[in-house]
Amino acid sequence: MIKYNLICGADHEFEIWFSKSSDFDEQAPKGLIECPYCGTTKVEKAIMAPNISTSRKKEATAKKQAAALQMMNAAADKIRKEIADKCDYVGDGFADEARAIHYGEKPERAIYGEATPHEAAALQDEGVGIAPLPEILAPKPKSKTN
Numbered sequence: 001m002i003k004y005n006l007i008c009g010a011d012h013e014f015e016i017w018f019s020k021s022s023d024f025d026e027q028a029p030k031g032l033i034e035c036p037y038c039g040t041t042k043v044e045k046a047i048m049a050p051n052i053s054t055s056r057k058k059e060a061t062a063k064k065q066a067a068a069l070q071m072m073n074a075a076a077d078k079i080r081k082e083i084a085d086k087c088d089y090v091g092d093g094f095a096d097e098a099r100a101i102h103y104g105e106k107p108e109r110a111i112y113g114e115a116t117p118h119e120a121a122a123l124q125d126e127g128v129g130i131a132p133l134p135e136i137l138a139p140k141p142k143s144k145t146n
Contacts, residue, residue: 008035009042076136084139087112091141095119102128112138 003017004024012035018024024045027033031041087110090097094113100106102123112133115123123130 005046005048006033006035006043007046008038008040010035010038010040012037013046079137080139083112083133083137086110089113089139089141095123098123098128098130099126102126113141 001017001019002021003015005013005015007013014036016024016033024033028041028043033043034041035043090111090113092114094111094115097106097111097113098115101108101111115130120130120132
């Protein structure tokens with residue numbers, strides 16, 4: 001397989017994979033290749049730079065990945081702080097507390113805690129609005145509040 005960057009008469013650039021390098025040379029003159037943007041069959045190979053892996057490319061990729069990871073961790077930190085500041089941790093009593101709030105037995109407030117899959121399914125069946133919180137976003141609990 002070989003990938004060619006192509007350009008049409010209207011300067012639209014696109015890429016196409018061919019089984020072998022001679023396929024383009026056989027298909028283009030017959031009008032079998034068309035621009036996906038405008039439909040013209042007047043296409044030719046665009047200038048291509050070889051994709052050579054260099055230590056500079058690897059270093060740049062590693063820096064981009066590290067920056068992305070840092071951004072995701074910062075976002076997760078912000079979410080954890082928001083949850084810790086605005087929600088009460090109720091521990092493994094989450095199902096009972098959520099149910100009590102739902103039925104008006106306790107004042108409405110934002111809570112988080114732990115529930116078994118069975119408890120979570122039962123809450124959803126009762127119409128209690130809950131959502132799973134990925135562990136990475138859950139703040140370290142300060143203390144249990146009831």
